[in-house]
Amino acid sequence: MKAWLAALSGILQIASAQTQSCRPCHAAIVDTYLQTGMGRSITERPSSLRATFYHKLSNRHYDVNAGVMRRYQKGADGAVVNEIAKSIDFGIGSGNHAITYANRTPAGILLELPLSWYRERSALAMSPGYDKPDHFDMRREISPACLFCHAAYPTDAAALPSSIDCARCHGPASAHLAKPSKENIVNPVRLTADRQREICFQCHLETVSTGIFDSMRQPKRDVYSYQPGEPLSAYKLYFDRADAPEPRFEVNHAGYRMLHSACFQKSGGKMTCTTCHDPHSAKTKPASCTGCHAEASAKHSRQMGSDCAGCHMPKRKPSDAIHVTVTDHWVRRQPKFENPAREGYEPYRGRVVPFYTEADSVSLDIANVQAPNEEAVALYRLYLQRDAKDVSVLAALGNALFRLGRRQEAVDTLEKTLTLEPSHPGALNTLAIAEATAGNLERAIALLDQCRKMRPDHALTWFNLGATYQAMEKPLQALQAFREAIRLQPDFAEARARLAAVCGSRKLRGC
Numbered sequence: 001m002k003a004w005l006a007a008l009s010g011i012l013q014i015a016s017a018q019t020q021s022c023r024p025c026h027a028a029i030v031d032t033y034l035q036t037g038m039g040r041s042i043t044e045r046p047s048s049l050r051a052t053f054y055h056k057l058s059n060r061h062y063d064v065n066a067g068v069m070r071r072y073q074k075g076a077d078g079a080v081v082n083e084i085a086k087s088i089d090f091g092i093g094s095g096n097h098a099i100t101y102a103n104r105t106p107a108g109i110l111l112e113l114p115l116s117w118y119r120e121r122s123a124l125a126m127s128p129g130y131d132k133p134d135h136f137d138m139r140r141e142i143s144p145a146c147l148f149c150h151a152a153y154p155t156d157a158a159a160l161p162s163s164i165d166c167a168r169c170h171g172p173a174s175a176h177l178a179k180p181s182k183e184n185i186v187n188p189v190r191l192t193a194d195r196q197r198e199i200c201f202q203c204h205l206e207t208v209s210t211g212i213f214d215s216m217r218q219p220k221r222d223v224y225s226y227q228p229g230e231p232l233s234a235y236k237l238y239f240d241r242a243d244a245p246e247p248r249f250e251v252n253h254a255g256y257r258m259l260h261s262a263c264f265q266k267s268g269g270k271m272t273c274t275t276c277h278d279p280h281s282a283k284t285k286p287a288s289c290t291g292c293h294a295e296a297s298a299k300h301s302r303q304m305g306s307d308c309a310g311c312h313m314p315k316r317k318p319s320d321a322i323h324v325t326v327t328d329h330w331v332r333r334q335p336k337f338e339n340p341a342r343e344g345y346e347p348y349r350g351r352v353v354p355f356y357t358e359a360d361s362v363s364l365d366i367a368n369v370q371a372p373n374e375e376a377v378a379l380y381r382l383y384l385q386r387d388a389k390d391v392s393v394l395a396a397l398g399n400a401l402f403r404l405g406r407r408q409e410a411v412d413t414l415e416k417t418l419t420l421e422p423s424h425p426g427a428l429n430t431l432a433i434a435e436a437t438a439g440n441l442e443r444a445i446a447l448l449d450q451c452r453k454m455r456p457d458h459a460l461t462w463f464n465l466g467a468t469y470q471a472m473e474k475p476l477q478a479l480q481a482f483r484e485a486i487r488l489q490p491d492f493a494e495a496r497a498r499l500a501a502v503c504g505s506r507k508l509r510g511c
């Protein structure tokens, strides 16, 4: 066995302290739960993992050693260029299928790293979404939405995330811990079937993982505000591609595919995830088909064998993560499918339609915005009447206004965005361009410096700094900024072109 594989067989998980607090009285549940993928969903830094990996499509070399991931390229003379090293601070995923590695920057921002570990291959390979020439490399911020599905609610902003805990399905537990009783904790079994399913759907319902506006939180709802037992539609609206004749199969599709099953659709709303799964062991209950298919089960198990799911819910490769194999929850008579050979990244430009939840017209129209035009501006303004502090809508409005040439309104909106989130990279960059194009070059530099300090991995900020220094006729600073943009993002063609232009006209050290 390779040394790093031996190291991984001892993967350590980061458990939430809350899970342990239930042990004195619910020991059996705690112990089975800690064996599940959910109970181990965040993993520790892989200190003894050693591996190298070359990604041909993007021509990048990687190595992992002593908990650090390094990326570099080789110059014409074979010398190492564009080198970056980041500490692997924790992993997302139990490793039942995969672990995606993450870094925490000094400013506390979480970055997804380009390599994941895959159990099926017992090896490292590109993270889902990264197997292309122009991937995110080491620059992609992990959104709170990613951890909403993969971790416990954060208790301390400075701490690393911990694995999914009891509260994610049972709600807040402090009252119960102080004075345990049936009355002060959510027991899903006492909820309607819809509310039970939605406890699982908060994380297990996703229509499409990338490329469209697949869901949208309701106004004034924070990422972590969903409470088990409340209607999911009060928290979030879902959308799907309008052109989905045969629904796609993706890694997080248990909920989406189950909703397409005749078993679900024709059983009068009775089917929930716990019809088949024990929530605390995450295993399937024995005979989970028999409850509804007594006759077919008796007939079938004689003729076909007892592995009902093996034929009707086959395991297959999702289109968005081809190095894993997961169960298809669309129960069908004779499922036909082909495993994809490559991950598909084609952008979708068509309309989206409401899925599972009903959408009001403003939300639906916003989900369908294709360009920052006048119509989009009107929609964003309508939305801000519902929630004046939605930072992403404010930033989108500021960007749209600027592109439409409405400079002063854009500046006002972007400044408002920055009072709510001082390091918003989109708002800082758009505002900097607005200032630079109005001739306020020093102010543009100050804004970009503010962004760079908080987000030193944001290649576009370095590019905009370079362009501003170029306009100020400061070639040396321009050159350094373009170089940094290229080191962070070697496929940044415009930064390379600008760098060549700066160098071409002068003889500078470092050209």
Ligand code: HEC
Pocket (backbone or CB within 6 Å): 018, 019, 021, 022, 023, 024, 025, 026, 166, 167, 170, 173, 176, 177, 180, 181, 182, 183, 185, 186, 187, 190
């Ligand atoms: C000091 C003992 C104690 C601790 C600690 C404790 N519980 Fe309980 N729990 C109880 C008792 C007692 C009941 C009520 C059992 C009954 O009435 O049948 C209960 C019931 C429950 C129920 C079922 C409620 C129902 O409607 O039937 C859930 C869910 C639950 N606890 C979750 C938790 C979670 C999650 C934790 C940890 C955050 C926890 N408990 C910690 C003692 C405890």
Ligand code: HEC
Pocket (backbone or CB within 6 Å): 035, 036, 037, 038, 039, 040, 041, 042, 092, 093, 094, 095, 096, 097, 148, 149, 150, 151, 164, 168, 169, 199, 200, 201, 202, 203, 204, 273, 274, 277, 278, 279, 281, 282, 283
């Ligand atoms: C907070 C988000 C969240 C909630 C709530 C949630 N899940 Fe999960 N579930 C996950 C994630 C993430 C994984 C993958 C964990 C891993 O292996 O890293 C997972 C994995 C699973 C698995 C695979 C087996 C395993 O060992 O974990 C099953 C089965 C499952 N969930 C069922 C359920 C059911 C049933 C519910 C509702 C009662 C539910 N989940 C609620 C996020 C969630």
Ligand code: HEC
Pocket (backbone or CB within 6 Å): 037, 092, 093, 094, 095, 096, 097, 098, 099, 100, 112, 116, 142, 143, 145, 146, 147, 149, 150, 202, 203, 204, 205, 206, 251, 252, 253, 254, 326, 327
């Ligand atoms: C909407 C909820 C949701 C979001 C957002 C989400 N995931 Fe997941 N992810 C899941 C669920 C659920 C599974 C388990 C799927 C299964 O086993 O069928 C999963 C599986 C995984 C696994 C494999 C875990 C294992 O070993 O089984 C990794 C790694 C992973 N996700 C990483 C990420 C990263 C990184 C992000 C953010 C960029 C992300 N996910 C965003 C819900 C989500």
Ligand code: HEC
Pocket (backbone or CB within 6 Å): 019, 022, 026, 029, 030, 033, 038, 164, 165, 166, 167, 168, 169, 170, 187, 188, 189, 274, 278, 279, 280
């Ligand atoms: C993935 C969601 C999920 C998680 C996480 C979870 N539970 Fe539960 N729990 C449920 C559901 C659903 C039920 C209802 C029982 C059922 O449907 O079989 C339940 C029921 C219970 C009950 C009632 C008695 C019983 O056995 O049914 C207790 C006690 C309990 N959970 C404790 C815990 C503790 C303690 C933890 C953390 C270690 C925990 N649960 C984590 C979903 C979850």
Ligand code: HEC
Pocket (backbone or CB within 6 Å): 262, 263, 264, 266, 267, 270, 271, 275, 288, 289, 290, 291, 292, 293, 308, 309, 312, 313, 331, 332, 333
């Ligand atoms: C909550 C009840 C329920 C459960 C549990 C359930 N089914 Fe079904 N299933 C149904 C109903 C209802 C239909 C529709 C029957 C009809 O069309 O007359 C159905 C249809 C089917 C079909 C035909 C699908 C089609 O598209 O025509 C298959 C195959 C099937 N079920 C297999 C299974 C298997 C295998 C399991 C266990 C893994 C299972 N079912 C669990 C209720 C259930």
Ligand code: HEC
Pocket (backbone or CB within 6 Å): 200, 204, 254, 255, 258, 271, 272, 273, 274, 275, 276, 277, 284, 288, 309, 313, 315, 325, 326, 327, 329, 331
């Ligand atoms: C009709 C029965 C049935 C229902 C209903 C059902 N599942 Fe499953 N699920 C299965 C079977 C069978 C497996 C495969 C178990 C195995 O291989 O051990 C599975 C596996 C999974 C896995 C692991 C995926 C993989 O293959 O690695 C996840 C995650 C999961 N289910 C989530 C859910 C969620 C969430 C729901 C509700 C939306 C749900 N399931 C409803 C039968 C069901």
Ligand code: HEC
Pocket (backbone or CB within 6 Å): 289, 290, 293, 296, 297, 298, 300, 301, 304, 305, 306, 307, 308, 309, 310, 311, 312, 333, 334
């Ligand atoms: C070896 C593969 C295989 C296994 C194992 C299997 N089935 Fe089937 N099943 C089929 C096929 C093929 C059909 C489609 C028959 C047709 O359409 O004429 C089918 C049809 C069905 C149907 C549709 C209604 C009917 O009776 O035609 C149900 C329900 C069903 N199976 C349930 C089950 C259950 C429950 C089990 C486990 C006890 C099971 N199957 C095991 C292959 C299998």
